[in-house]
Amino acid sequence: MFQSLINVILPVFLVIGAGYTARRLEYFNDSHIDGLMKFTQGFAIPCLLFLAIANLDLSASFDPRLLASFYSAAGLCFVAGMVGARLIFHREWEDSVAIGFCCLFSNSVLLGLPITERAYGPENLTGNFAIIAFHSPFCYCIGITVMEVFRNRGHGGGRMVTSVLSAMFKNALILGISLGFIVNLSGFEIPAILDEALNLITRAALPGALFALGGVLVKYRPEGDLRAIFFVCGISLLLHPSLVWLFGSSLSLPQDLFRSAVLTSAMAPGFNAYIFANMYGRAKRVAASSVLIGTAVSILTVWMWLTLLGS
Numbered sequence: 001m002f003q004s005l006i007n008v009i010l011p012v013f014l015v016i017g018a019g020y021t022a023r024r025l026e027y028f029n030d031s032h033i034d035g036l037m038k039f040t041q042g043f044a045i046p047c048l049l050f051l052a053i054a055n056l057d058l059s060a061s062f063d064p065r066l067l068a069s070f071y072s073a074a075g076l077c078f079v080a081g082m083v084g085a086r087l088i089f090h091r092e093w094e095d096s097v098a099i100g101f102c103c104l105f106s107n108s109v110l111l112g113l114p115i116t117e118r119a120y121g122p123e124n125l126t127g128n129f130a131i132i133a134f135h136s137p138f139c140y141c142i143g144i145t146v147m148e149v150f151r152n153r154g155h156g157g158g159r160m161v162t163s164v165l166s167a168m169f170k171n172a173l174i175l176g177i178s179l180g181f182i183v184n185l186s187g188f189e190i191p192a193i194l195d196e197a198l199n200l201i202t203r204a205a206l207p208g209a210l211f212a213l214g215g216v217l218v219k220y221r222p223e224g225d226l227r228a229i230f231f232v233c234g235i236s237l238l239l240h241p242s243l244v245w246l247f248g249s250s251l252s253l254p255q256d257l258f259r260s261a262v263l264t265s266a267m268a269p270g271f272n273a274y275i276f277a278n279m280y281g282r283a284k285r286v287a288a289s290s291v292l293i294g295t296a297v298s299i300l301t302v303w304m305w306l307t308l309l310g311s
Contacts (some may be wrong), residue, residue: 009306012114013019015207015300016104019214031188032217036169040212044205045109045138045196046176052129053180054190062130065251070131070261071138073243077235078104078142084235089228091283098276098283099228102290103235107270108135109173110209111298116263119306127260133181136173136272143276151280217292225286232269232290237301259309266305268294 022028082100085091106112109130116128129293183190190198234245248258269290277287 001101007118009115009118009299009303011118012111012210015210016214016217016295017020019215020217021212022211023215023218028215030219033212036208037212037216040205040209041171044201045209046172048176048202048205049109049129049132050172050176050180050199051184051190051195051202052125053177054183056126056129056180056184057185062133063127063246063253063257065253066130066257067134069244069251069253070249071134071264072098072247073240073265074104074106074138075142076243077240080239081232081235082146085228088231091228094147094280095283095286097143097147097150098280099232099286100137100146101188101276102193102269102283102287103240104278105135105270105273106138106240106265107267107295108132108237108264110206110270111267111295111302112212112264114206114210115267116260119263120259122254124260127257128264130257131261131264133177136177139272140171140276142253147280147282159260170295204225214293216271217295219288226289228283228286229289229293232286233294233297234271236290236294237266238288239299241305246278261303262309263302266298266302268298 019028019033023030023033031117068270079099080095080100081103083097085099086093089099113125114129115134117125154197241262244261248261253261269287271291274284274291
């Protein structure tokens with residue numbers, strides 16, 4: 001039971017803690033952390049996703065049961081977060097959409113990948129990559145569409161469509177995934193020298209991103225409506241994986257895909273939750289604090305899910 005905490009979870013969070021401490025002690029400044037985050041999220045991780053998708057066995061990876069289990073649960077959590085924010089906390093609809101997005105967007109890359117890899121090995125990341133391939137497009141499409149519906153009440157739909165497409169195709173992760181699909185489906189073989197160069201870059205992706213995530217979290221303080229923040233954390237860390245467990249079990253999802261789906265859904269709200277809130281200037285304090293508190297609390301909740309999964 002304690003083995004998964006010590007061997008799987010703590011090393012990941014120690015890297016995050018190292019980034020947090022280095023920034024807190026001002027060994028790194030904001031520009032250093034921002035540069036590292038830009039490199040990892042804007043270049044290294046897209047390269048990682050490009051290689052993963054380009055080399056993925058699509059027929060074996062994209063099991064409809066996996067995608068149905070994960071994304072049905074994610075969609076329900078978005079609705080629960082949005083409606084709860086509106087009815088329980090009496091937030092404006094635009095704020096409610098931003099809070100719902102926090103419940104929708106789990107940290108599938110920076111936390112989900114390294115924790116699953118450490119728990120079950122790199123050969124068991126097939127389900128993670130399948131989920132990640134649709135994660136940003138799915139979440140941003142839902143979040144931006146619903147937000148634009150409320151923002152443009154009484155106006156035409158042209159501006160809404162433009163906003164959705166613009167946000168989607170400016171996202172480096174989506175571009176990396178899209179290029180990976182193009183290479184995979186075309187049958188093009190990546191030259192060995194380019195493949196090796198990309199592999200060198202991708203080795204820095206996850207540890208660099210985890211360190212940068214720790215540095216970024218220094219900026220944010222747990223402030224705002226704590227009830228709303230813990231509401232978001234409860235949906236993200238408990239309800240989402242519970243629903244995935246229920247759906248995956250009922251659909252007889254294979255064990256490796258089932259574990260990837262449950263663990264990915266059990267991750268804290270991703271930094272994209274704050275990016276989305278900041279993009280619209282809505283519920284920014286709730287989003288930032290949910291990322292910070294959710295990441296800290298997930299040390300225990302992820303340990304619980306790993307124990308239940310039999311890690």
